[in-house]
Amino acid sequence: MSLILIAIGGNAILHPEKGNPQEQQEKIDGTCKEIARIIRGGVDVVLTHGNGPQIGNILAMQEECGLVHPQPLDICGAQTQGMLGYLLQRSLLNMFREIGIKKQVTTIITQVIVDGSCESFQNPTKPIGLYYQEERAKTMMNAGVKMIHDRKGYRRIVPSPMPFNIVEEDIIKKLISEGVLVITAGGGGIPVIERNGVLEGIEAVVDKDLTGSLLANKIGAEIFLILTDVENAALNYRKTNQVDLREITVHEAELYIKEGHFGKGSMEPKMLAAVRFIRSGGKSAIISSLDKAIDALAGKAGTRIIA
């Protein structure tokens, strides 16, 4: 049976700054219903997910509430893995029961090894969490928090280093081979560095699609499926001469990235992750939306990147 790694966004679970637990549950159930339908189609799935809105909420609570010691980013990330893993695994089990799939589901708390000397630790670029107004932002910056300013306000920025190893790789493979649906490397994985053989947590957030591509290679996934808000990638996106991309080679993808066709922080990192997967020996990567996922796997929607 072919193995697919599916990466879903943290927004597939909860929109930042809104969404009560009830709305959150409905959103997760919708996502898990589609994933169950994909599996019923006769493939094996490993699931990874983003955590942007969730880790943003945890940071916001820590910053606003002086009562308890704030936890560093690696620990916040681990919290979101537990939370989102639980919500996804329970919902998936329920969907499987509903449509008669006999499959076990588990969440593996997953650490990814990053390079501690990576450039991104000197110059963090990844925006995270809530937007703040000027006065509050200045207080935070004076306290050492690095922030950027855009049209919506000030936002914290953190390092986003490249992942290059997954600590729990062997366990994940073992469970896949037993037919278990594994939810893993949530939020891009918990970033750790290895110093003299000792694993240490580090203040960073790893791009979930980059970790997804690494994971897809490590587990030998045939397809790396990135689900996002749009049905496919496009050239001249949202311009009159927009061209939707159906099937492109990895070489074409690299060219289009270089030409700046894809949005920074939105489509570009997805395309980069797809390219990385193919360049490391993967067969095909697909970028599409949740509701078009089945069509995309059948070659009837989405953008497919091949060797």
Next chain:
Amino acid sequence: MSLILIAIGGNAILHPEKGNPQEQQEKIDGTCKEIARIIRGGVDVVLTHGNGPQIGNILAMQEECGLVHPQPLDICGAQTQGMLGYLLQRSLLNMFREIGIKKQVTTIITQVIVDGSCESFQNPTKPIGLYYQEERAKTMMNAGVKMIHDRKGYRRIVPSPMPFNIVEEDIIKKLISEGVLVITAGGGGIPVIERNGVLEGIEAVVDKDLTGSLLANKIGAEIFLILTDVENAALNYRKTNQVDLREITVHEAELYIKEGHFGKGSMEPKMLAAVRFIRSGGKSAIISSLDKAIDALAGKAGTRIIA
């Protein structure tokens, strides 16, 4: 090789209301070093842990910070499983490397099925989280939060139903049989109920030692080792006629519980969990402290409850 289920308290990781991330790391490393020494002694270990201080901190942040939607207790519990599982698994891996043990470690996000019609949902009794002063407590109670008052102030109380099934049992057993050290059912497991075959999260906290005893039975552990703050259980605790208990039968344990020898909310639930383990077919349960754990396993410390 004999299999031991070890249950450690949330206080073995972080004292409530104090402890910065650095102190937290040192405490965890100390705990994991002892667990690694136990494993080097030639046994297999499954690890479970409490989450009292940690879930208390999350609740406190949610209550103090109006920015984001508060998450229900099952989701808060899942967050602590991710957070504490990560900290323990990283530290254990480091300790294993240090003393030359080749063993993989993973945290399994674990749901426990409880009875939704259980009495404890009508009359919650389990205190949780921070203490509040009268004024703040009254506001919270007016908003529907159930609280009790003791000499230290007001504290939230929540249902603590009996666990009777572990959703991820088969996956846990599979990993144990592969020689993986599994961290599971943290904080007593995430409480869910089963309604018409559908799993639903529920607002409760399950006693970690009760879930530990269930888990120890399910996985066929030879010994259920509960680690706490004291070296052993005692009759007439802290009185001039205190009698330390070394080895007692389950029948004696039940008698002493009935006579009220053990502190409510401290030693009593541990003794009840030990009794439940033996009454369900377990061989021996041991209650001792972390630093006496190896002596206790050798029969030289702690309180052992046998059939």
